[in-house]
Amino acid sequence: MAHPVAISDASFENEVAKAQNPVLVDFWAEWCGPCRMIAPILETIADEYSDSLKITKLDVDNNPQTAMKFGVQSIPTLILFKDGQPVERIIGYMPKERLLQKIKPHIGATAGA
Numbered sequence: 001m002a003h004p005v006a007i008s009d010a011s012f013e014n015e016v017a018k019a020q021n022p023v024l025v026d027f028w029a030e031w032c033g034p035c036r037m038i039a040p041i042l043e044t045i046a047d048e049y050s051d052s053l054k055i056t057k058l059d060v061d062n063n064p065q066t067a068m069k070f071g072v073q074s075i076p077t078l079i080l081f082k083d084g085q086p087v088e089r090i091i092g093y094m095p096k097e098r099l100l101q102k103i104k105p106h107i108g109a110t111a112g113a
Contacts, residue, residue, distance in 0.1 A: 002050035004042050004057045009065040015056055017084040022107045026057045027067055027077040034093040035076045041096045045103070052107045080106055 004026065007015045016023045026042055028035035046055040060067040060075060070079055070086065080088040080103060087106050090099065 002046045002055075004039075004046050004055040007056045007058050007063075009063040012058070012063075012066050015054075016081050019054055019081070019084075021052060021054050022080055022082045022087075023054045023056060024078055024080050024103065026055065027060050027070075027072045027075055027079070028057055029059060029061050029075055032075050038076050038078075038093050038099075041099060044096065045100070049103075049107065053103070082106055 005015065007025070016025060024042075024045075026035075026038070028039075042055050042057075045053070058066055060072060072079075074091060076091075076093065078090040078099075079086045080090075088102055090102055
């Protein structure tokens with residue numbers, strides 16, 4: 001079973017920018033209620049789309065540089081990177097179906113459909 005991978009300012013380049021598959025970065029914090037609400041959804045998506053999508057989590061309290069670099073001002077913010085470039089930005093909680101509507105066009109996946 002695939003799980004979201006915890007990343008940091010230091011590991012962002014290797015884990016996200018140099019990744020071969022699209023990478024969804026969850027910018028979150030421990031104290032954020034909506035972040036905790038979306039976490040189980042991301043766990044499910046990580047498992048269902050493990051062949052075509054990597055999901056990572058970046059704690060903005062401990063890793064402010066990357067959050068500032070990408071202009072993250074509210075959390076949760078999810079940014080989908082493809083070939084190292086941001087291609088989709090999702091701000092706030094949303095149900096799995098709506099989240100997948102925004103992600104699927106960028107990953108060409110059919111899992112769970």
